Amino acid sequence: MCAIGTATIGFLALLLGLIVFVKGKATAEKLSFAAFTLLIAGWFLPYSIMESTHDPNKALFFGRLGHSSVIFVPIAYLHFVRYFLKRPTIKPFYMFYYFIGLILLILMWMDSKFIPAVIKQPWGYYPVGSPIMVLDSALVCMTAVACTVLFVIDCRRAKDRSMEEYNRLKWCCLAMFIFTFSAMDYLPKFGVAVYPMGFVPVAIFISIMTYAILFHHLMDITIAIRRSLVYSILAAIITASYFVAVLILEKWFQGFLGYRSLVATAITGFIIAMGFVPMRNWIQTIVDRYFFRGTQQELADQNEQLLKEVERTERLKAVATLAAGMAHEIKNPLTSIKTFAEYLPEKYDDPAFREKFAKIMGQEVDKMNEMIQRLLEFAKPAPPQLGLIEVSNIIKETLDFIQGTLVKKQVQVETNFNAPDQVAADKAQLKQVFLNLLLNSVEAMDKPGRINISTSRENGHLRIDIEDNGPGIAPGDLHRIFDPFFTTKPSGTGLGLSVVHGIIRGHGGRIDIDSQVGKGTAVHIELPINGSSMNGGSHGTTAHLNS
Amino acid sequence: MARPRILIADDEEGIRESLSLILSDSYDLDFAHDGEETLAKAAKGTHDVVLLDIKMPKLDGIEVLRQLKERKFSKPVLILTAYQSVELAREAVKLGAQNYLPKPFEREQILQAVRSVISAK
Numbered sequence: 026m027c028a029i030g031t032a033t034i035g036f037l038a039l040l041l042g043l044i045v046f047v048k049g050k051a052t053a054e055k056l057s058f059a060a061f062t063l064l065i066a067g068w069f070l071p072y073s074i075m076e077s078t079h080d081p082n083k084a085l086f087f088g089r090l091g092h093s094s095v096i097f098v099p100i101a102y103l104h105f106v107r108y109f110l111k112r113p114t115i116k117p118f119y120m121f122y123y124f125i126g127l128i129l130l131i132l133m134w135m136d137s138k139f140i141p142a143v144i145k146q147p148w149g150y151y152p153v154g155s156p157i158m159v160l161d162s163a164l165v166c167m168t169a170v171a172c173t174v175l176f177v178i179d180c181r182r183a184k185d186r187s188m189e190e191y192n193r194l195k196w197c198c199l200a201m202f203i204f205t206f207s208a209m210d211y212l213p214k215f216g217v218a219v220y221p222m223g224f225v226p227v228a229i230f231i232s233i234m235t236y237a238i239l240f241h242h243l244m245d246i247t248i249a250i251r252r253s254l255v256y257s258i259l260a261a262i263i264t265a266s267y268f269v270a271v272l273i274l275e276k277w278f279q280g281f282l283g284y285r286s287l288v289a290t291a292i293t294g295f296i297i298a299m300g301f302v303p304m305r306n307w308i309q310t311i312v313d314r315y316f317f318r319g320t321q322q323e324l325a326d327q328n329e330q331l332l333k334e335v336e337r338t339e340r341l342k343a344v345a346t347l348a349a350g351m352a353h354e355i356k357n358p359l360t361s362i363k364t365f366a367e368y369l370p371e372k373y374d375d376p377a378f379r380e381k382f383a384k385i386m387g388q389e390v391d392k393m394n395e396m397i398q399r400l401l402e403f404a405k406p407a408p409p410q411l412g413l414i415e416v417s418n419i420i421k422e423t424l425d426f427i428q429g430t431l432v433k434k435q436v437q438v439e440t441n442f443n444a445p446d447q448v449a450a451d452k453a454q455l456k457q458v459f460l461n462l463l464l465n466s467v468e469a470m471d472k473p474g475r476i477n478i479s480t481s482r483e484n485g486h487l488r489i490d491i492e493d494n495g496p497g498i499a500p501g502d503l504h505r506i507f508d509p510f511f512t513t514k515p516s517g518t519g520l521g522l523s524v525v526h527g528i529i530r531g532h533g534g535r536i537d538i539d540s541q542v543g544k545g546t547a548v549h550i551e552l553p554i555n556g557s558s559m560n561g562g563s564h565g566t567t568a569h570l571n572s
Numbered sequence: 573m574a575r576p577r578i579l580i581a582d583d584e585e586g587i588r589e590s591l592s593l594i595l596s597d598s599y600d601l602d603f604a605h606d607g608e609e610t611l612a613k614a615a616k617g618t619h620d621v622v623l624l625d626i627k628m629p630k631l632d633g634i635e636v637l638r639q640l641k642e643r644k645f646s647k648p649v650l651i652l653t654a655y656q657s658v659e660l661a662r663e664a665v666k667l668g669a670q671n672y673l674p675k676p677f678e679r680e681q682i683l684q685a686v687r688s689v690i691s692a693k
Contacts, residue, residue, distance in 0.1 A: 353627065356654035360676035361586025367679060368593050381589060389586050 028077035028149055034224040034231075035069030038062045041235045057105040062231060064101050067094030069224060076149030084143045084150030089133055092140060092152065096129045096161065099168035106172045109197075110179050113500055129161055146213060151221065154214035162211040169208065173201040193237055200233035350509055350519065354396050358389035399520035400509075409451035409531050416480055416487060416552075417442035419452065423459040427467065435473035436466075446480045448487045448552045454528045459491075461521040462548055466493040469546075486534070487554055492547040498540040506538055575600045576690050577618060581610040581636070582625040582652065587675070591623060594679045595686065607631025611639055619647060621689055623682075624669075626653040626660065634660070637667040648689035652677065 042062030045055050071091035075084045100122040107114060133139045139157045143150040152158075180194040203226045210223030365382050372378040417440070424431070424438055431438060466476055476493045498506060509523040529536045534552040580591050581604040588603050595601060602619060604610040608630045614622055626633035633651060640649065651664045654675040661672045671685050 353654040356675045357584045357587060360654070361584070361590045363676045364590035364593060364679065372593075378593075385586050385589055392586075 028073045030222075030224050031069045031076060032073035034228045035066045035073060037228060038065040038069065038231055041231050042066065045235055052108075054105070054108040057101065057108050058234065061098070061101040061105045064094045064098050065227060065231065067091070068098065069227070075143065076151065078150065081143055081145075081150060085140070085152075088143050088150070088152040089140050093130055093133055095165070096126050096133070099165050100126055102168055102172055106175055110175060112175070125164065129157070132157055148220060152214050154211070154216070158211070158214060162208065165211075166205070166208050169201070169205040173198065173205060176201045196233055197237050200230045200237075204230035351396075351400065354519075355393060358393045361385050361389045396520070399524060409454055409528070411449045411451060413447050414450055414452050414455065416446045416448060416450075416455070416489060417444075419455050420459055420478055420489075423456055423463060426460065427463060430464070430467055434467050434470055436470060436476060437474070438476045438478065441477070441479040443479070443481045445482070446487055448554050450532055450552060451528075454531070458525045458528050458550070461525050462491055465521060466491065466495060466546065469493075470495045482554070485554055486551040489550040489552070490547060491550075492545060494545040497542040497544055497546055498538070499542055503538065503540055576620040577602060578686065579604060579610070579613055579619040579622045581607075581622060581628065581633070583628045584625075587625065587652070591682065594682050598683075599686070607633070607636045610636050614640060614645060614647070615643065617647070621686055622647060622649045623686075624649050624651055626651060626655055626664075634663060634667065637664060637669060641668050648692075650685055650689065 039062065042059045042065075045062070046059035068091050071087040071094075075087040075091060078084050078087070100119065103119070103122065106112075129139065138155055139161075140152045141155055142153045144153050176194060176198045180191060180198050183190040183194050206226040207223040207230070209219065209226075210221040212219050213221050362385075365385055368378070369382065420440065420442075424440075430436075463476065470493070474494050476491065478492075479490045481488050481490075507522050507526045509520055526536060529550060529552070532552055534550060536551075537549040538546065539549070540546040575598065577600045578595055579602045580588055580595075582588050582591070583605055592601055602613060604613050606629045610622070610624065610628070611631065613619070614636075624633045624636060628636075631639075633653070637649060637651075645668075648670040649668065651661075651669045651672045652675060653660070653672070664672055670689050673681060673685055
């Protein structure tokens with residue numbers, strides 16, 4: 026029985042890990058989760074063999090094999106939590122975990138003291154604990170608790186930012202907390218007479234986290250989890266009832282006809298099955314209406330309405346932020362213009378004043394004009410005039426345009442263009458994108474540096490990567506990098522990257538930024554090769570830290 | 573008698589020139605272009621008043637105020653900002669700012685504010 030449960034969860038972990046790995050774009054979050062579930066599978070599958078075998082030597086081997094995966098579960102768990110919560114990496118910390126893992130792995134196979142033997146338990150063979158395993162279990166428990174605490178902290182912070190994010194993290198917190206109970210599997214190893222039910226919390230944890238990773242864009246995973254639990258129970262009841270009905274009717278036929286009839290059984294099963302699906306659908310509708318305030322369609326409509334409301338609220342918040350930013354950007358030049366205008370009557374005869382007046386007036390008016398221009402471009406980017414263009418040519422033209430700046434700042438540029446790199450795009454807008462990105466990169470550098478630009482094709486998209494070894498972007502600034510009026514430059518409207526984002530989105534593409542302070546910044550752009558409008562294409566933006 | 577020295581901390585050249593126009597007749601002026609430069613110059617203790625903008629590169633005005641408070645900076649600080657926010661004003665005063673002046677400002681407003689903190693010393 027235990028072996029069946031363990032094996033089932035092992036296969037479930039493997040399956041869910043594969044689903045997360047293959048579905049959609051490979052991200053660090055998904056890769057780390059896939060690695061984590063693979064280790065879980067590597068833990069439970071050998072354990073299921075250990076529990077089901079009658080050979081103690083085989084049981085010992087598979088016990089050690091399974092525990093070899095357990096050793097690395099804490100580090101995989103840490104990696105996953107770091108990427109999921111987008112937290113910075115603390116390298117020495119991770120090196121410590123890898124080092125300890127390696128030592129434990131060596132001890133596992135070179136020295137019999139880690140798992141000295143297996144003992145026959147009511148559910149099958151099970152490893153015997155040791156002092157080394159005490160350390161190993163302490164590490165696992167501490168890691169699980171620490172990761173849960175991190176989730177709780179981020180969940181509380183998310184409550185002020187976004188209800189959707191809060192609900193997603195709330196369930197993940199619960200999943201994390203539940204996962205800590207998987208450590209109960211250590212208890213029988215130390216002589217505590219409990220059934221190793223660790224596979225249950227692991228199953229719940231993996232299911233919730235898989236859902237959170239794959240479908241996190243839904244409004245709220247709460248209702249989906251509740252609904253799936255109820256449906257699962259109902260489906261189990263209906264299926265059990267189906268089999269009982271078949272058995273009862275078969276018995277009745279036996280009594281009535283006086284002999285067993287396979288044909289009669291088949292006909293019985295067929296008749297019942299005819300009514301099974303409509304009955305299930307009817308029950309599903311009743312449950313939806315009375316327990317979840319609507320059928321799936323009604324809930325989907327409600328979800329859509331709520332999403333629209335959230336989008337509208339977010340837009341209003343963005344407008345408020347924009348208005349505040351714009352007010353600030355205009356007030357500075359207005360202050361200068363006002364002050365100089367006030368002094369004009371009394372200082373008109375002073376040539377030094379007149380010279381400064383002319384300079385300041387021109388400068389401040391130009392500043393306001395540029396800001397308004399950028400704002401217009403950001404607020405309503407012109408629809409792209411698509412033509413077939415070679416991206417490498419656009420980039421080369423842009424590099425020629427800023428050659429003087431590159432020489433002055435001693436920035437080397439290396440390009441690696443993989444033909445073909447043609448896309449359907451607006452030439453002028455793309456030029457602006459590369460100009461903004463390259464100037465940002467160059468201007469951020471405070472010493473001679475390097476920029477690498479490369480292109481490649483994947484899945485019907487052209488990918489453009491622009492990486493520099495500049496100062497990088499601070500973690501606190503990275504999530505705001507595309508916000509209008511946000512800038513870290515001494516002089517700048519703060520609209521450059523907002524405009525870039527708008528143009529890429531208008532082309533149906535996406536833009537991601539990775540950065541590490543002291544190491545550099547990488548911008549990744551994907552453009553659909555055949556062109557896509559903002560309404561029809563996929564688009565997205567992410568900015569995140571690299572380890 | 574030596575004229576009072578004012579440190580003007582603002583990243584905008586137009587603002588620095590405007591304040592220079594208003595204050596240069598009566599005070600000696602020094603300038604800082606960002607938060608870090610402001611801290612470095614203020615720490616020398618050679619100024620009688622600091623006029624501090626909020627939105628500056630490297631370190632914003634609130635952070636500069638916080639660090640000045642930690643270093644037990646005793647000279648008066650006047651905040652100048654285009655952001656009009658009650659929370660910001662409250663935060664600045666909590667961190668020791670003597671006054672909070674919005675932009676665009678009136679020249680009399682600036683002169684009066686500076687005179688009052690200098691005479692209060």
